[in-house]
Each structure stands twice: as structure tokens, then as C-alpha cells.
Amino acid sequence: MTVSRVLRQRGDVSEATRKRVLEAAKTLGYVPNKIAGALASQRVNLVAVIIPSLSNMVFPEVMTGISEILEETPLQPVVGVTNYSPEREEKVLYEMLSWRPSGVIIAGLEHSDASHAMLENAGIPIVEIMDIDGQPVDAMVGISHRLAGQKMGKAIAMRGYKKIGFLGTKMPLDHRARKRFEGFTQALAKSGLEVSDQEFYSGGSALAKGREMTKAMLDRSPDLDFLYYSNDMIGAGGLLYLLEQGIGIPDQIGLAGFNGVELLAGLPRRLATMDACRLEIGRTAARIVAERCADDTLPGGQRVEMEPKIDLGDTLRPL
Amino acid sequence: MTVSRVLRQRGDVSEATRKRVLEAAKTLGYVPNKIAGALASQRVNLVAVIIPSLSNMVFPEVMTGISEILEETPLQPVVGVTNYSPEREEKVLYEMLSWRPSGVIIAGLEHSDASHAMLENAGIPIVEIMDIDGQPVDAMVGISHRLAGQKMGKAIAMRGYKKIGFLGTKMPLDHRARKRFEGFTQALAKSGLEVSDQEFYSGGSALAKGREMTKAMLDRSPDLDFLYYSNDMIGAGGLLYLLEQGIGIPDQIGLAGFNGVELLAGLPRRLATMDACRLEIGRTAARIVAERCADDTLPGGQRVEMEPKIDLGDTLRPL
């Protein structure tokens, strides 16, 4: 009836009745039932955001970018967390799709067959984020992690480091970390270098792990002159450890991490790192979804590649 | 029809037809429409989780606890973020309630009148988390931040520190930080002490801010012998700064933070802190919601107080 019209502020309603309705709604504590509304209108202003984790700075920052943009639209983000498990991703995706959201923003390009099928058939804008080394279902926005690894590998080789150690997460399912590593070794190979030692961890405080792993690796391979960490948090742990040991940075040993987490700003020495453009990725993905929801004649398949910028910090020797 | 029965695996369905239905569903790529289901059944397996922020370790950990418990139930968490703004909280709450969730888990005890009214009238289990210094709408689980502040104040006074500085967030809306501060000054007062200097920040990298603020404060008040930080991140920044300056910790200056973030484990010195029981709070809140959803004859009004445990670390002098 008319009530619906005023609550949705559309159509022509006289000022008088609108006032009456609004007042009645307030005194009755009326909260519209979106379920019924959505069913009737075949419209749900929810955007499913599916990410692997909330506990490492990176995805919260992506979320910030997404929320920021969606705030100016009728759309609302709903997050689902997969813990880097394809099975959970499948389940979460299924759950979310069954609410018929207006769009999906999902981290990564690799999904199980079933997830892939769901995304293909959803009939809504799908934006795969973070990574662009692969084939998207629809739109994608991110950086090339392979390139990011290459850039860092090249920067290290150019600076004359020779004996390089790699420290990372033991995450066969973190495809982006894997691609970075691949790019990294590739770039080293071009300069005739290779990774001399490596160590992987899982779980626990990243800062503490970085410290332990660094100690373990240097005890084992004291001749290393560079340590490349797969994320800034373990890199920070390593940095603190080396500083304590009085090891010369960046001459005796150089260091680099990945991510550009703002945490680093407070460290005694600025760790070299590479910005993953997380905020901008979130914003761009949200913008794509918002635009395509607003105008469904728009074509899909957008591909936005961001440029991962290297931040030299103080832990690489000068050229 | 029958299809509904097999998909929901209830009622008596012959094995033969079940097979047929399942097969058909798979080949058609059928995803049930939860909207229609929810409307018809008046049941929505969603739990609204409303928190102020995702970017400081603390709420992700609460989320972990919640997810962990809900995973074993049909319930699913849906998070909304308020950025410590009562207006946004109101909006987020309204949005979420209009989806008729099965329960609400919301951070804090202070809400706008409108939010309060919505919570009271929602007719579903409401669990207010983190804080127990106040009057809950329904259930609450958390710690007493006032007590946490008091405990730390007492510990400091007992150890003979006299000139105490406080460094915290400039967050008039972070009621928990405020209550901790109140408890803290109260405990100091009991020993005839007071906060000699204080400084507040907002925004930016907490680690860097901790460093800057510590420098600023010590430049201004060089005679301070204790610094109490409202969170571990700025505390860690301060610790790193003091260590660099070669200041004797904990003798010349003692330090303490708040939260027990696992980050600390990797620092060169263990910052004294106080555990806020975040994981356990998330778990308990989820358990309450799950139980009450499963059996709606259960009474409400649960009150669970956790014990904030002090962790002496290495930055308080011994008794």
C-alpha cells in the first residue's frame, strides 16, 4: 500500500500522508522486513565479500576500501571468511549466493570447480581481487604477484647481494605468496642467483616467528647476505632480531618484506617492502560492482592492474 | 513440494526420489533461494555481529571465537562495522535487524536511544560483549575495563613508580578505553598518586604514534618513571623507542599496555599488558546465542564476567 511508498521514498505521496506514515512507523517501532521486500522486488542490496582471513592486516584494509565506496550507494558489504580453505570458500560462497546478493567480490583467481561454476552462473557482477595472474570469471582487479616478486628479486640482485634466504608461510593454498616466490626466483635466476636457503612457518605470532626463523636460518647458513620475507610482519621480527644481534643492515645483511603494512612505520629501521595497493583494490572493486549494479546494461570483464610500488626503506644497500 | 523435503533432509522421503531430486538439482545448478525460504519459515540462520572496527587486532580475534562456535551450528555470523560512531551503529543495526537475524552480538553497552529501542524490541537473543560495566539489554559477556585499569594502576603503584604518564587514543567514543582510564586513575589515587602527564592521538600507524608520543612526552616531562599505554600497539612503539634511547627498562622507566596482542611475542622485551579475553568472549557470546536459538524457552539475561589477567612481562620492576 501507500506505506511502502513512503518508506522507500519513491512515487508521489502527499506530504501529509507521508508525515502520518512516518510517525506511525516510529511509534510502532516498525522495522521493514527486507526478506519480504527482497523476495517481492527480486533485489537485494548486498554485496558478498569473500576473503581468506581477517587476522592479517591485509584484508581489513581491503574491506575499508570497499566500505568506503559502498557507503555512497545503497549497497552493503557482507563478509565471509574462508581461512584459505577451498572447501570453506565453496560453502561460504554457496551460503552467500543463496541470499541472491547484487554482486560478489572474492579474493583470488583460483577456486574449486564447484565455486567456479557458481560464480559463472550467478548472473551478477563478480570481481576477483588481489591477484591478476590468471583467468577471471568476470572482472578482476589486483596486482601481479609474480611481477611483485620479480621486481624485488631484481632489486636485490642489482644491489649485489649473492646469498639469499627466503622465509615465508607454509601455505600451499596461498596462491599469491606462491606466485611472488616464483617471480622472485625467476628474477634471481636471470642474474645467475638462486635462493640458498628457505624456511616456512605456520601459525603463531608472525613477529615472533620472524625472529625465530631468522635465528634458525642464520645459525644454519651464516653466510647469507639477504633475507626475503613473504610478509612484513615476519620481516619486522627478523629485523628486530638482527638489530639486537648487532648485525649490519643493510651491508652485512639486507632485508625485504611484502605488503607495506603501516605497522612498519614505527620500527627502528624502515624495512624494504612492496605496496600491495590493498586500499585501492578494495575501492576499485567496489566501484565496479556499484556501477554495474546501478546500470545492468554495462559490460562485465573489467581488468584493472595496479602497480605494486617498491619501497626501498633502509634495509637495502644503495645501488 | 517434495523437493523442499529432500533438500532440507527432513521428513520421510524414499531413497529413490531423493536420489532423483538431488541429481536434478545438481545438473540444473540449483541454488535454493534463502530469501523465500526465510520468508516462509520465519527463520533466518544469521547472527548479526556489530563491532567498531576491524583494523585493530582485537575484533578479528573476537570474530574468530564467534566463528569457531557457530561453525558447529546452522548459524552464520554476519559482521557490521560501526567505526566507533553511534550513528553508524544505528544504521548498521537497523539494516541488519531488517533481515530478521536469529541473534545479535554487539560490542559495548552504550548505544543511542534508537539503537537501544531496536535491541529491546528485536525479540531475539542480544549479547553485548567486551564490557560489563553497565546495564545490558539482555545478555552480556566481557571484562570490567574499570577493574582492568584498577589492577594495572595498583600493580604500578605497588612497584614504587611515582611519576606516571598516560598515552592513549583520542576517542571520546571508545567507552572501554575511558573506563580503563577511570579505573586506572582511581587506583593510583588510592596510593596518593596521579597521572602526571597525558597525551592522546588519533589515526596513523599506532606503532609510529607510540614512538612519537613517547618522545614528545619524555621531552616535555623527563622525570616520568612510568608510561601506561591504552593499547599494546602504541606501547610497543614506545618500548622500541626507549630501548633505542638506551633508557633502562623497567628501572628508569616502567611500561605497560593493554590487550595481550600476540604481536608482542616478537618484541625484544615483553611489554607488561593485560589480556582482554577476546577469543573467549567471542566464543561465550556465540555459545549463548546458539543455545538460545536452539531452544527458545531458555531464559535470557546471561551475565558472564571474564577475569582480565595481568601479564607482567619484562617492563615492570619486581615487587
Add this chain to the structure above:
DNA sequence: ATGAAAGCGCTAACAC
């Protein structure tokens, strides 16, 4: 064990 029918609380399209 299966089918039929009546809603759930809205929106959309159409009368008035």
C-alpha cells in the same frame, strides 16, 4: 511417501 494449497510481508502494476 507424496501432492496440493495456503500463506510469509512485502513490491509492482494497475485501477480508481
Add this chain to the structure above:
DNA sequence: GTGTTAGCGCTTTCAT
């Protein structure tokens, strides 16, 4: 400008 009506795609209840 306002009221009326017919669904939206399920679940539920009641027949068969």
C-alpha cells in the same frame, strides 16, 4: 495521490 491485487519461491499443514 491512494487503494487494490497478484505474485516473489519457498515452508507448512493437511490430504491423499
